Amino acid sequence: MSETNNVSKSKIHGLWALTNRELKKWYKAPVVFALTLIQPVLWLGLLGNALNISSLFSTGSIQFPPELAAQFSPAQLGALSSFFSGLQNQIMGSTFGTTSYISFMAVGMIAFTALFTTMFSGMSVVWDRRLGFLNKVLSTPVSRAVIILSKVLSATLRSMFQAAVILLIAIPFGFAFGAAFTPLNILGVFAMLFLICMGLSSMFIAINIRSTRIETPMAVMNLLNLPLTFASSAFFPIDKMPTWLQAVANANPISYTIDGMRQLLIFNSINYTQLAVDFAFVGIFAAILTTIGIVLSWRFLNK
Amino acid sequence: MSEEVIKAEGLTKVFNHNLVAVDHINFSVKRGEIFGFLGPNGAGKTTTINMLITVLKPTEGKASILGYDIAKQNNDVRNTIGVVPQEYTADEDLTGYENILLCADLYGIPREISKKRANDLLTLVELTAFKDKKVQTYSGGMRRRLELACGLINRPKVLFLDEPTLGLDVQTRAATWNYVRMLKKEFGMTLFMTTHYLEEADALCDRIAIIDHGKIVVVGTPDDLKESLGGDIITLSIKQDVDITNLVKKIEHVKEVKKENGMYMIKSENGEVTAPLIIEALRKEGHVVTKLSLTKPTLNEVYLQYTGKSMRDAADESRDSFFAQRAMMRRSHM
Numbered sequence: 001m002s003e004t005n006n007v008s009k010s011k012i013h014g015l016w017a018l019t020n021r022e023l024k025k026w027y028k029a030p031v032v033f034a035l036t037l038i039q040p041v042l043w044l045g046l047l048g049n050a051l052n053i054s055s056l057f058s059t060g061s062i063q064f065p066p067e068l069a070a071q072f073s074p075a076q077l078g079a080l081s082s083f084f085s086g087l088q089n090q091i092m093g094s095t096f097g098t099t100s101y102i103s104f105m106a107v108g109m110i111a112f113t114a115l116f117t118t119m120f121s122g123m124s125v126v127w128d129r130r131l132g133f134l135n136k137v138l139s140t141p142v143s144r145a146v147i148i149l150s151k152v153l154s155a156t157l158r159s160m161f162q163a164a165v166i167l168l169i170a171i172p173f174g175f176a177f178g179a180a181f182t183p184l185n186i187l188g189v190f191a192m193l194f195l196i197c198m199g200l201s202s203m204f205i206a207i208n209i210r211s212t213r214i215e216t217p218m219a220v221m222n223l224l225n226l227p228l229t230f231a232s233s234a235f236f237p238i239d240k241m242p243t244w245l246q247a248v249a250n251a252n253p254i255s256y257t258i259d260g261m262r263q264l265l266i267f268n269s270i271n272y273t274q275l276a277v278d279f280a281f282v283g284i285f286a287a288i289l290t291t292i293g294i295v296l297s298w299r300f301l302n303k
Numbered sequence: 304m305s306e307e308v309i310k311a312e313g314l315t316k317v318f319n320h321n322l323v324a325v326d327h328i329n330f331s332v333k334r335g336e337i338f339g340f341l342g343p344n345g346a347g348k349t350t351t352i353n354m355l356i357t358v359l360k361p362t363e364g365k366a367s368i369l370g371y372d373i374a375k376q377n378n379d380v381r382n383t384i385g386v387v388p389q390e391y392t393a394d395e396d397l398t399g400y401e402n403i404l405l406c407a408d409l410y411g412i413p414r415e416i417s418k419k420r421a422n423d424l425l426t427l428v429e430l431t432a433f434k435d436k437k438v439q440t441y442s443g444g445m446r447r448r449l450e451l452a453c454g455l456i457n458r459p460k461v462l463f464l465d466e467p468t469l470g471l472d473v474q475t476r477a478a479t480w481n482y483v484r485m486l487k488k489e490f491g492m493t494l495f496m497t498t499h500y501l502e503e504a505d506a507l508c509d510r511i512a513i514i515d516h517g518k519i520v521v522v523g524t525p526d527d528l529k530e531s532l533g534g535d536i537i538t539l540s541i542k543q544d545v546d547i548t549n550l551v552k553k554i555e556h557v558k559e560v561k562k563e564n565g566m567y568m569i570k571s572e573n574g575e576v577t578a579p580l581i582i583e584a585l586r587k588e589g590h591v592v593t594k595l596s597l598t599k600p601t602l603n604e605v606y607l608q609y610t611g612k613s614m615r616d617a618a619d620e621s622r623d624s625f626f627a628q629r630a631m632m633r634r635s636h637m
Contacts, residue, residue, distance in 0.1 A: 014411065016408075018405075021405055024401075132389065135388060137409060139358055139463075140381055303359070303360060
C-alpha cells in the first residue's frame, strides 16, 4: 500500500458515482420503483376521471323544456342541439386549450411530480449529514460543487423519467396530443423539465443542507408545496382564477413550465412568442436558483 | 519528507464564536505510529479529527499532514489520507462491493484498478462471501470492517479512525484491534485514532494524548504515562508486628512506603523486579511475608492524575454539556 496514488482525475470526478448512488436507491428498490409508476395511474385514473370537467358541458346535461321545444321545428332543434354540443368543445377549448381535461391535467401532473421529486431528493441531504456520509465525502478529493450537483442531477433525471412514464400512462386514459405535436416537441418538453428541476432542486438543497433534523425541511416543504402547486396552472387555468391568485400564479415558474409543455404537447397551435417567454422565464429562474443554491451550499460545506 | 507525519500547531476550533471545542493544541505524530486521542465525549476529539481530515476549517492555528497544509493544500491532504468515520456511512441500499467502488470513484480511481483493489480489500476484511449482499443485512462488526475497507481504497499513508470500536462487542473490538495492528505492521501505515476507551488506548496506541475540555493535558507512551505516576504499587503484609518501613525504603527502586491498616503500600518502579528483592530482604531479617500483591498503574490512574477526575466521572459530568455542544456543532455543521 505504499505505492503512490497517481490517478489523473477531472474536476468533476465522482459526479456520476454520487448521482448513480441516489438513482440506485430508487431503481434498485422494486417497491419504491413500482410505487413511482403506480402513482400516476392513480392520479390520472381517480382524479382525472373524477374531475371529468368536460361532462359538465355535454349535451346530455342540457335538456330543452317541452314548452320551449314546442316552439321550434325538429330541424331547428337539431341545429340547436349540434350548436350546444359544439359549445362543449368550444368552452373546453377556450378554458383549457384542449377538449380533453385529462390531457390538460396530465401535463400539470408532470410538473407536479417534478416538484415533489425534487423536494424529496432535497431532503436526502439531511440524511447524508445525519448518517455521517456527507462528512465522509467531504474528506475525499471530490469537489464540493460536485457533491451538490450530483443531488441536483439525480433529482432531475428521476423527474424526467417519471414525466415520460406519466405521458405513456396517460395515453390509454385518453390523452390527446395537439395538432401541433411532433415527436421533436418531446425534446422541448424534456429541456423544459431539465431547467425547472435544476432550479427547484438547487433551491431545496440550499434550504435543507443546513438542517440536521428531517422535521424542519418537512415543514418548509409542506408550506411551499401548496402554493407552488395550486397557484399554478397545474389543474386549473390561470385566467379563471381570482385576480390576486393570478398575480401569484403568474410569478410561479411552475406555471411557465406547464404552459410551455402544454404548448408543445396538447395545444393545436403553438404560440411561439409565449413559448419563448416560457423558456426564458424558466431558464432565468433555473440559472439564478442553481447559482444561489450551489454558492450557498458550497460556502456552507467550506466552513 | 519529515518524520513527523502529522503536525498541529495551536490548532483551534471555535463554534458560533463562543464554544471553544479545540483550544490551541500542539502535537505531532511520527511515521508508522499509532497515535491515540483519549478523552471523554465532548472533549474535542472528533472536532480535531474533522479539522485534520479537512472537513472543518480551523478557526486558528495550523496543521499539516505529510507536509501538506490542511487549510491551503486540502486536496493533497485528501488524496493522502484515509478516513474511517465514527458512524456507519456505507449506503444500506447498496451492496458491500458497490459501496467500496463508490468510495473508489470519490477518489477518481479508474474502474479497472478499483475493482481489483475492492476485491483485495474485501478479502483483507473477510467480507468476500458477503460482497454482493446489501449492507442492511450486515452486522455491526461487518459494517465496521466495510468502513475500514472503504477507508483504505485510496491506499492512504495516514489513516484516521474516529472511535473505531464504538458500540462493538468485546469480540469484534478485539478483531478490530488486530486489523489496526496489521495495517501498521504490514503496510507501515501511520494511524491516528480517537477513543474514549482506556483499555483500547492502552492496548493499541504507541503514544497517546489525553484531551480534556479541548486542551491536550499530556502526551506520551502508555507506559511512560503510567511510569510518570511513580511506578507500580506493591501491597504486602508480614506475620510479625514490627515496623519494616525503614528496611524496605533502603531496597533498590523503592520510592515510597506507607503503612495503612497493617498493610504496607510500596511505590516502586519495575514492581515485578522489586517484589522478590523485598521478600528476600525481609526474609534475611527473619520476617515472613504473608500476603503480597502487585498493581500496575492503569491509564485510569494516569487520567485521574492529569485531569483530576476518573474517566467514568468525566464521562458522566460531560454528558449533558456534550449533548448541548454536539447539538450546537451540528447546527453550525460539524
